[in-house]
Every structure is written in C-alpha cells, then in structure tokens.
Amino acid sequence: MRYWWVNQNQTYEAELNGGYIWSPKRNKNGVRNQFYENMREVSPGDLVFSFRRRKIPAVGVASSYCYEAPKPDEFGTAGQNWEKVGWRVDVAYTEMSEPITPKAHIDVIRPLLPGKYSPLQQNGDGLQSVYLAAISRELADLLQQLLEGAGNPRVDTDNISQLDRSDLVHEELERQIEDQIDQSIEIESTEKQQLVKSRRGQGLFRLNVQEYEKACRISGVCDTRFLIASHIKPWRSSTNVERLDGENGLFLSPNIDSLFDRGFISFDDNGNLLVSPVLDTQVMSQLGVPAVQSLNVGRFTSGQMKYLAHHRREVFLESGRQS
DNA sequence: GACGGCGCTAA
DNA sequence: TTAGCGCCGTC
Known part of the structure; x- marks a missing residue:
C-alpha cells in the first residue's frame, strides 16, 4: 500500500463532501505534470492526507483505482482553467476534529520529505504547484502519530469503504454521448444505430x-x-x-x-x-x-x-x- | 499580510 | 524535466 499527500485548498470542500480527489490530466499548456500523473498509481486502501490552509483537516482511504471523469460541477470557478475531463479517485474521508499544522512540526517532518516532488517546502510552507504527492511510509507514520497525539481518531487502511463510482461515472458519461449522437442531425439513422x-x-x-x-x-x-x-x-x-x-x-x-x-x-x-x-x-x-x-x-x-x-x-x- | 492545484523561464 | 521567482486573487 502507498501513502499520498493532496493539496486541496480551493477544492477541499467539494472533494470532501463528494468523497473523491480529482485532477486534470495535463497542465494548461498540455504538458505532463507528475502531480497529476500520480493519480494513476493510487490503489484502493491507500492513505491520503489532505492539506488545506496550512493544516491537515482530514485523512482519507482510497476506495477505487484512478478513472477518467468529468470535472466536477461543484468546483465552480475554482478550476476554471482545468480541462473538462480528468482523473478521479474515490476517497472515504475522516475529518480531523483537531487538525495539525505541519509547519509547527517541520523539524521532525523535514528529514522525511521526499527529495523530489515534495509536497512541502523545507520551511514547512506549501507549494503552489503541487497536487497529489507520494510520501514515504515513515512520513505517513509520523503524521498519524502527530494527529493521534493531538486527539484525533486513527484512520487505517482497513476502514476501507466499498464505494467505487467508476462504473456509474463512465455509464453516465457514455449515456450523454449516446444522447448527442441520437440528437445529431448530420448522422443518418443507420449509422447512429x-x-x-x-x-x-x-x-x-x-x-x-x-x-x-x-x-x-x-x-x-x-x-x-x-x-x-x-x-x-x-x-x-x-x-x-x-x-x-x-x-x-x-x-x-x-x-x-x-x-x-x-x-x-x-x-x-x-x-x-x-x-x-x-x-x-x-x-x-x-x-x-x-x-x-x-x-x-x-x-x-x-x-x-x-x-x-x-x-x-x-x-x-x-x-x-x-x- | 500570507499564501497557493499558477505561469514563466532558466539551465 | 525541475525548481525558483514573481503575480495577484482569496482567505
């Protein structure tokens, strides 16, 4: 199993309530982005630490693999320059009653930050260009200790929920396309069939x-x-x-x-x-x-x-x- | 005032 | 490809 850190500032509410993480597939300029590519390596049971406004307000357990999904409507203006179709992973979140501030513990966190594609700067501030970052088991253990020490319940991979919406999302996407085909006036009915x-x-x-x-x-x-x-x-x-x-x-x-x-x-x-x-x-x-x-x-x-x-x-x- | 799911750009 | 720096909207 693997451990992930997700920077969710503007989209936290939507992703928490909807029970997922979502990213476009590419940067605005069409270039590959490792923090989006990481979505493809998530497996059910993986642990996901939410980061928002310098705090960790929730911990989630992935309940699906990555799948293609439209940009959620509930993002509103938050993701205006993102593509309409991206990656999605279903996540069962547990909100922390006592969110911790990683920067307050940066001395113990710093040695465990990945050398490349780190979700945090050395000084404990966030990084604007990061979405989903891989973290080590050691860092995940530390974060769980800090969260428990602050009085939060422990979130474990065996809290895994069975909720995987990939089939539903794909079915809905394809049904909409069928409707478009059906309503098109340029296509003959035999070809529509x-x-x-x-x-x-x-x-x-x-x-x-x-x-x-x-x-x-x-x-x-x-x-x-x-x-x-x-x-x-x-x-x-x-x-x-x-x-x-x-x-x-x-x-x-x-x-x-x-x-x-x-x-x-x-x-x-x-x-x-x-x-x-x-x-x-x-x-x-x-x-x-x-x-x-x-x-x-x-x-x-x-x-x-x-x-x-x-x-x-x-x-x-x-x-x-x-x- | 602080900061970030940016946008460029340098190497 | 990656990280650094400056912009500026939002909290």
Missing part, C-alpha cells in the same frame, strides 16, 4: 475488428462467441470514425477485456505486454494473465499502434511512462 452498438462491441465495429484480429492476444481463445470486441481508444474518447474503425479494436476474453478496458494492462508498439504496478500480481494470474517476465503478443498494424499510444497515454495506470 451502428455507433450505439459499437459501444458494446457489437454490429459493424465487431465485423471490422474481425478483419484484423482472429483471437484473444493473451488467452488465445479464437471462438468469437466468447470474445469481446474491445475498443483500444475508449468509445467515449473516440470520434465517430474511430468508434467504427476496425484497427481501433482487439478481440479479448472477458477477463482480459476488463483488465485492458480499465487500464491494468496495455501493450507497447512491439507487442510486449505492459502490466500496471497497481495491479496485484496474484489477481492478475488468477484472471488469466501469465505472470512471466515478458510476454509478446505479436505485431500490431500502424493503425493499431496509433490507438495503443493513446491507451498507454490516457488509460494505462502507470505514471511517468513516455510513449
């Missing part, structure tokens, strides 16, 4: 995928009755052309589709399997992904590679990967 069917991997999209893929790349199952035509670049993020493009698809066994769809696995351009560090290796092998050092699933077309690059950049749950 195909676009909606493609969301479930059915219809024309499935036929188009069959031109490129014959079996599940990992399980080897080739009876298409048991395979899901899975979008590489997610349906919700695709253009209408991409939603029906056969090169934007793989035939996958249901278990493998579920792992690929949620970003637990991906592929590089040479066909090597990539496994997210957030995924438990035992679960992975139980779900049918062989626990070998490297697995090559064969060549991809240049079209497939284009979509795979998107999958690695926007779906795969690993921070810091350049591709």
